[in-house]
Amino acid sequence: MNAERLNKLSQMIQAELNSTNEVGLLQAITATLQNLVNQPQAPNLQQTLGAQTTQLLAALDNVPSDSLTPTWREILKDIGGDELLGKQLKQQIENIFSRNKITFALALQEMRLIHQRVQEFKNGIDQAALAFKQLRIETEELEPGECEFGILIPRDAVDNKFGRFSDELEEFNFILGTFSEIVLGSKADIEIRTLSSSELLIFLKISSHVAVCLAAAVERVRAPDQSGHHSGAKRPPFRSKAATVPDKAATLV
Known part of the structure; x- marks a missing residue:
């Protein structure tokens, strides 16, 4: 896993956890549930x-971690945070209270476990952010107008074999080369930005014009057909720094 990229993700998560006050709200809910176990008929405690629950669920709406591309989401999963942020955590909490509307003791048990996991995760993120700063490890940033394209190939999909992995990369090279030829007039040599070995994850540097066309192509695939069904494709696996791109680039696909 690339250290600069992990530092970037750690800083984003740290800011999100501080902004939502996720740990503090979970602690407050757990304390109130404990009081309800001791005094189940207390109306003020139920209110x-x-x-508190409404406040936490609202705080977990539209957080930055929910907008991560699949490749960045995989890094979040690798460090154990994919179920502890945003809509993933919100769904868990809603399920807990849906199953335990009357049994406060069971709700307390499950919420206490979530609070513990989130607290430990936040402690790890805070320590990592401090360590990166002390070790003078920078974050990986995109320059204005720069775009990157992430490719995640599960090891199981290629049986962990280099030859099959190479074939997959050749296919992506052909696809990206075709897009660049359409947009730029010639096939561009795609530069590698970073590699990850824990998963077969590669980030490539691509032209912002090519990125616009790729986004348009993916959106076409994701759009519902006449029956209203989606193809199931995920959001475009790249990020970009704000840039001015000619409108004609988006109409080429």
């Missing part, structure tokens, strides 16, 4: 629990 407090409802308000």
Whole structure:
């Protein structure tokens, strides 16, 4: 896993956790549930629990981690945070209270476990962010107008064999070369930005014009057909720094 990329993700997660006050709200909910276990008929406590839960669920809406591309999401999964942020955590909490509307003791048990996991994860993120700073490890940033394309190939998909992995890369090279030829007039040599060995994950540097066309192509694939069904394709696996791109680039595909 690339250190600069992990540092970038750690800083984003740290800012998100601080902004949502996720740990503090989970702690407050757990404390209120404990009081309800001791005093199950106390009406004020139930109102407090409802308000705290509503506040937490609202804080978990539209957070930055929910907008991560699949390749960045895989890194988040590798460090154990994919279930502890945003809509993933929100769904878990909603399920807990849906199953345990009356049994506060069971809800307390599950919420206490979530609070512990999130607290430990936040501690790890805070320590990592501090360590990166002390070791003078920079974050990986995109320059204005620069774009990257992430390719994640599961090891199981290629049986962990280099030859099959090479074939997959050749296929992607052909696809990206075709897009660059359409947009730029010639096939561009695609530069490698970073590699990850924990998963077969590669980030490539591509032209912003090519990125626009790739995004348009993916959106076409994702668009519902006449029956209203989606193809199931995920969001474009790249990120970019704001750039001015001619409109004609988006109409080439």
